[in-house]
Amino acid sequence: MCLINRSVRYSISSGWILVIMVLLLELGPSGGHEIIKFVVPAIADPRENANLICHYNMKIDHLYSAKWLKDDQEIFRYMPGQEPAGLSFPVPGVQLSRMPHCSPMACDLELTELKPTSAGVFRCEISTEAPTFRIAQQSANMTVAALPQRDPLIEGLAMRYMLADVIRLNCTSGPSLPPAELTWYINDREASFLDLEGPWESMPDSRGLTTQTLGLRLRAQRNIFLDNGRDGGTMRVQCVSELPLLSPTMQNRRHTTMMASLSPPPHLTNEKLHWPGSSASIISPSVKYVLLHIVLPMLMKTVLTRRSSCGCLI
Template sequence: MALMYKELRVLLLVVMLLSRDYGVTSLELLELRVPAHVPLGTRAELSCRWQLGPADILYSVKWYKDGKEFFRHVPRDQEPRRKFPLPGVDVEKSSTNGANVTLAPAILETGGRYRCEVSGERPLFPTVSDHADMIIVALPDQGPTITGSKIRYQIGDRVQVNCTSGRSRPATRLAWYINGEPAPTAALLTPTHQVHSDGLETTSLGLDFKVKSKHFRKGDLKLKCLATIATVYWRSNEESVQGEKLKGYSRSRELTEGASRADRVQAAGKLGGSAPALQLTHCLLIFSATLLQTLPTRLHVDFV
């Protein structure tokens, strides 16, 4: 019996060496899909894809979360698919081969590290596995809020505004934009985080800069705060403030136009005397022409 056992071990070793030398493939895990971010209350779908070698037979497919098994598929068992209780994890449905599982609506405890393990039948029992992390996201119930902005700004004024996100988990990432362009790093203050009693977080980010002429485009200054959480949340809030006109601009223009008209009148006075004198001379000339037209022709001829 002992001799037969030794011979079997030698045979297995020879098979393994031949498989390696001649490129005979064995069980291989091709792909593991675990969503990196799952919104609270939604169903996560996990997928594990493998390929058996020419001499391999599937023995089991097992799913783990944080090292604890919560689902297995063993084709040869009387109960091929089994679930194991685990806080935050409940398999609602699965494929016939255990490759795909759909979890119940996520709660905060659903997050963690998930692993798929696939094993082949005896005598070699090849086993492959891979893991990926899942984060449960509690989305904010409202978009980012901007505070501290004024209705109007002048060149040289200081803009000091703050953006606060809604309560979420994980913390929301905030970014400022000025007229559609990312705000310079020098204008950004250090972000602050607040953790609430329910585990949700709030993020705040301040913006501080002096207004320059380049900031006004068509008279408006646009400030936008963007809040994001990975690829599952993307909301923004934008405020448009007007550039205040320079005080006295319209009045100074009117004074300039009045001065121009006065200059023309004064120039005319210098050339032909004062305005009343010019008017009197003009009246005398008209009167003389009229008087000449009313005189008799003879007198007019003799006069000429």
């Protein structure tokens, strides 16, 4: 009876030990190594290099390999037990600026010559040695985009216009990737598409950046010049550039605002026809009377006197 009890107790103890060992193996990374710092820029500017960071804590485990992948394609592999320890692999859109700095604690990449094909999901994958070969990994998406570094440029705006003048304006965004979207506003209201021309896109530069130009064509009318109590009113035009497909929380909106005035039309008085800013005027009736009835007869009399004195025929 005693031997049976001992056998049962031994079986139970062995069973619990087996269960604990299985649980420890199944715990995965949380029970051993883990990635403690992982950085992939959400937006990478093609005018700069992009730094990808992966730091890890192996704890009681030993590093077998550290890998970087883009869209499930291996970019770089670090295996401290191999010679050479680091190997890079050709992947479209991925260009390493130098041999990555990797160690049993970290593996960082620096990407250069970024282009639209450089965008994708980047993953850092850490695995332990045999017999477990446990894997810890983290991934993040990187978008390649370049925000304009200047406000849009408005060209063609005069300081003053007369009624019925043609207003011809162009707005050009700063170089960007993807191309910026331009919007015209007149007195804080979006311009009608009937008044727009374009847009026109420039040829991409060496990094793939382009500029956009959007034209605005309309006639000077009273309804677009707001009365401000002086002259003929003022018009406020604004051009806004934004990058599509980017997060609305990003500061990707830039704008330029300019003003123009409407010259008032000429106005009549009972004496003269005045033109603002000009000294020209039509002769008043009183001055005309003096010229016709006093000055002109005196001139005629003088001419006749001189001709008669010299014996000339009229």
